[in-house]
Amino acid sequence: MSFKIAIIGAGSVGFTKKLFTDILCVPEFSDIEFALTDLSEHNLQMIKAILDRIVEANRLPTKVTATTDRRKALEGARYVISCVRVGGLEAYADDIRIPLKYGIDQCVGDTICAGGILYGQRNIPVILDFCKDIRELAEPGAKFLNYANPMAMNTWAAIEYGKVDTVGLCHGVQHGAEQIAEVLGAKSHSELDYVCSGINHQTWFIDLRLNGRRIGKDELIAAFEAHPVYSQQEKLRIDVLKRFGVYSTESNGHLSEYLPWYRKRPDEITRWIDMSDWIHGETGGYLRYSTETRNWFETEYPQFLEAASKPLDASKRSNEHASHILEALETNRVYRGHFNVKNTGIITNLPQDAIIESPGFVDRFGINMASGITLPEACAATCISSINVQRMSVHAAISGDIDLLKLAVLHDPLVGAVSTPEEVWQMVDEMVVAQARWLPQYAEAVPAAKERLSKSKVKTRDWAGAARRNVRSIEELRAEKTALKQAG
Secondary structure (H helix, E strand, O other), rough: OOOOOEEEEEOOOOOOOOHHHHHHHHHOOOOOEEEEEOOOOOHHHHHHHHHHHHHHHOOOOEEEEOOOOHHHHHHHOOEEOOOOOHHHHHOOOOOOOOHHHOOOOOOOOOOOHHHHHHHHHHHHHHHHHHHHHHHOOOOOOOOEEEEOOOHHHHHHHHHHHOOOEEEEEHHHHHHHHHHHHHHOOOOOOOHEEEEEEEOOEEEEEEEEEEEEOOOOOOHHHHHHHHOOOHHOHHHHHHHHEEEEEEEEOOOOOHHOOOOOOOOOOOHHHHHHHOOOHHHOOEEEHHHHHHHHHHHHHHHHHHHHHHHHHOOHHHHOOOOOOHHHHHHHHHHHHEEEEEEEEEEOOEEEOOOOEEEEEEEEEEOOOOOEEOEEEOOOOOHHHHHHHHHHHHHHHHHHHHHOOOHHHHHHHHHHHHHHHHHOOHHHHHHHHHHHHHHHHOHHHHHHHHHHHHHHHHHHHOOOOOOOOOOOOOOOHHHHHHHHHHHHHHOO
């Protein structure tokens, strides 16, 4: 087989390498072309050198190109994969820093909440540019695989306004299933069967079976509470399981910021989170992790390049969906996964225009979703709150309507639990002004926002959050990795 895959945002070096090696684990795909594109020439050259080393070490005919000219990369592509972060870590830092001034403590801030909504405002205009290029330059019927957050908003914009065949992909379901298999004592993940449904980062294990035996709420609660690690790391998630009756796919830290109950008072936050790793609820945890990872990669790049000389091992193919979807579409080996698509009767008690995440099967005929799923009422209610925020956020991003953007942020569950309308209005003005270079649709609104900020009497505070850790130096990271290796 010979076809072309374009990867936008290929400077996400570690993730691009994972997608690349996964795809090359499919024997029929050795002769394809990967076209890498990114705004950063530096990052492009680093990832291209790594992928070239993999191709050379495995004596493959695979072609790898790299260019900052996105349109050139998209020419003739059959598949387009996006893993972009518009504004990079600089804009992301504002997504965390500015809401903290108004008492909003986020762990990740990339899905909803104040940070996720602004992230969507930066991404959506760029996503629509991608879609325009795909329609004009890619192979007819090209499929757009979106890995970039905010997943639902980006996918919503691409489908509804970009008019491109789009599927959103995430790994939360797989990671949640791995936890469940572990606490239930499964010998392998294949023993666990499940149906997960909802919206991205708020997907629910509504049917669980271990070796064909249905697992109920009480058994699952007991298994998690007995686990020596998860009982501490997933306290909030276990509490939601007890109250809702089903387990959420999303991590303790992620889930905490989609709900209005657990992060609204600083003294309550530390009760529900765990500081052993960023993902369990640390203030700005993913920002710290991303910063450390970038610094580590830059410093340790020669080691990453050396590791690329190792032979490919198909047994280490990851559970990221992309390679499995491409394999099913091209070879007709059926693949079952959980995908983000527009709701068209798939989930009966969520809005039809929403982007949902639910089970589907892939073969030569495309992605075929299982329809007629009904969520437990509490799960549906929680999802609908987020969907309403996502819908307003997408419409604001398309129209450049700053008043609608403020209403979207006001209706966010956590923001609404913490902040007053006056605080929200000022916070959004401040975020739009700070990120103006990435928000072209709000250019006309920025001068008035600056004027309002100059006259505002809303008080803010200098607050690092309830559970903030400092970014570790390369020396600290190296010492920690050495200590873990010696302990292991």
